[in-house]
Amino acid sequence: MKLQIVKGMRDLIEQDARVFSHLEEKARQVFSLYGFEEIRTPILEMAELFTHGIGEETDIVGKEMYLLEDRRGQQLAMRPEGTAAVVRHVVQNQVLKQKKQAKYFYFGPMFRYERPQKGRFRQFHQIGVECFGVESPVADLEMFLMLRQYFEAINLKDVGFQINSIGCMDPSCRPQYKQNLVAYLKESQEELCEDCNRRIDTNPLRVLDCKNPKCQEITDSAPHSEDCLCSDCGDHYQTLKNLLDEHQVAYQCSHRLVRGLDYYSKTVFEVYSANLGAQSAAGGGGRFDNLFEQYGEKQVPSIGFALGLDRLALLCPPVEAAPPGVFVLGFEATAVSKVVAQIRQLGLGCSYDPNSSSMKSQFRQADKAGVRFVAILGEEEVKTGTVGLKDLETGTQENLSTEAAIAKITEVLL
Ligand code: HAM
Numbered sequence: 001m002k003l004q005i006v007k008g009m010r011d012l013i014e015q016d017a018r019v020f021s022h023l024e025e026k027a028r029q030v031f032s033l034y035g036f037e038e039i040r041t042p043i044l045e046m047a048e049l050f051t052h053g054i055g056e057e058t059d060i061v062g063k064e065m066y067l068l069e070d071r072r073g074q075q076l077a078m079r080p081e082g083t084a085a086v087v088r089h090v091v092q093n094q095v096l097k098q099k100k101q102a103k104y105f106y107f108g109p110m111f112r113y114e115r116p117q118k119g120r121f122r123q124f125h126q127i128g129v130e131c132f133g134v135e136s137p138v139a140d141l142e143m144f145l146m147l148r149q150y151f152e153a154i155n156l157k158d159v160g161f162q163i164n165s166i167g168c169m170d171p172s173c174r175p176q177y178k179q180n181l182v183a184y185l186k187e188s189q190e191e192l193c194e195d196c197n198r199r200i201d202t203n204p205l206r207v208l209d210c211k212n213p214k215c216q217e218i219t220d221s222a223p224h225s226e227d228c229l230c231s232d233c234g235d236h237y238q239t240l241k242n243l244l245d246e247h248q249v250a251y252q253c254s255h256r257l258v259r260g261l262d263y264y265s266k267t268v269f270e271v272y273s274a275n276l277g278a279q280s281a282a283g284g285g286g287r288f289d290n291l292f293e294q295y296g297e298k299q300v301p302s303i304g305f306a307l308g309l310d311r312l313a314l315l316c317p318p319v320e321a322a323p324p325g326v327f328v329l330g331f332e333a334t335a336v337s338k339v340v341a342q343i344r345q346l347g348l349g350c351s352y353d354p355n356s357s358s359m360k361s362q363f364r365q366a367d368k369a370g371v372r373f374v375a376i377l378g379e380e381e382v383k384t385g386t387v388g389l390k391d392l393e394t395g396t397q398e399n400l401s402t403e404a405a406i407a408k409i410t411e412v413l414l
Contacts, residue, residue: 020309036103039089083128141247170232180228192210279311325348326350327371351371
């Protein structure tokens with residue numbers, strides 16, 4: 001049997017694993033400042049949670065979901081995103097009966113059967129945030145402020161926000177805009193690609209973010225949703241823009257920004273980096289004020305976003321592993337393991353050679369590990385309860401009692 005990882009999936013080790021942990025840790029710190037609590041939902045959910053919420057006509061539901069049937073014949077899906085699952089939690093546990101607002105963040109793997117390429121995987125990882133129960137554009141503003149603070153915390157430069165408003169379901173708002181857009185697209189229908197021809201009837205807004213150059217040329221002059229908002233959505237969008245200006249958050253308005261999931265209304269946004277190449281979106285989100293209604297619930301104004309960790313990791317500076325401070329060199333396993341245990345117990349990184357190789361080989365290992373101290377436990381030292389402590393930075397070596405050696409190490413390293 002040939003042991004092989006599944007296509008589009010990867011093991012995260014060393015630098016990648018360190019960067020992921022770092023990005024998650026910083027997110028925890030920053031998001032907590034804004035009152036968000038961590039939530040961990042399962043990877044498997046009922047498939048209909050996503051088909052219903054994300055929309056049957058979307059690529060995610062139509063082409064990319066990992067579906068499976070359990071032993072009882074229930075249709076399950078490996079979550080392609082986190083929002084629907086968090087909404088499921090809020091509804092199932094009647095969270096909004098106990099409080100007016102709920103704010104969650106999450107990390108974790110998501111699954112989409114896409115064509116793998118740089119920055120695009122079939123198992124990828126998101127940091128997501130969902131805020132429930134706030135209608136005011138102040139909640140929208142908070143998303144941007146929190147993201148800005150997070151990007152500062154992880155030293156991420158060269159990222160920008162694109163924003164748009166795709167309105168609401170009021171007949172005078174998005175339905176009217178859709179009509180205007182379809183009428184415009186029909187004029188050049190023959191020139192649009194095959195996918196867009198299908199989308200005119202199923203999901204016309206998605207024609208706006210088609211990457212085909214001819215389609216883009218046509219949609220360059222397409223009507224903008226921003227110009228067709230009802231007064232409520234228009235006010236919401238204008239207030240958000242004013243707030244962003246007041247807080248000096250830089251953004252670009254883009255009429256092409258419509259997002260690939262059907263649950264959005266009003267504000268939508270994406271985080272871009274030119275350094276990501278073709279997969280330039282490091283994250284995206286928006287309002288989903290009508291998603292609860294899709295599940296037969298009362299309306300709950302909501303907003304959130306998700307960042308692609310795999311993509312953020314490509315943009316962030318490397319995170320070095322902290323080297324162990326001490327290498328215990330010796331040939332008597334019991335004596336060595338005792339000292340090693342004592343040092344680790346004090347909270348200091350310590351390594352040794354469990355194979356008790358030659359002195360030369362152990363010195364080489366200590367060098368490679370990048371330690372500051374080598375504690376030598378030769379035959380003589382074991383007999384006398386002492387340690388030959390070599391400081392690799394200063395090059396000095398002294399013979400000390402085990403206690404004195406550990407005290408010296410602690411003094412320097414802690
Ligand atoms: P999304 O735009 O589908 O939104 O995904 C968010 C981010 O996940 C993307 O911007 C990208 O960085 C990353 N991503 C998506 N697919 C892949 C992939 N195949 N490989 C690597 N990275 C990927 C959502 O998922 C919404 N749930 C966000 C949201 C939360 N909206 C409201 N609340």
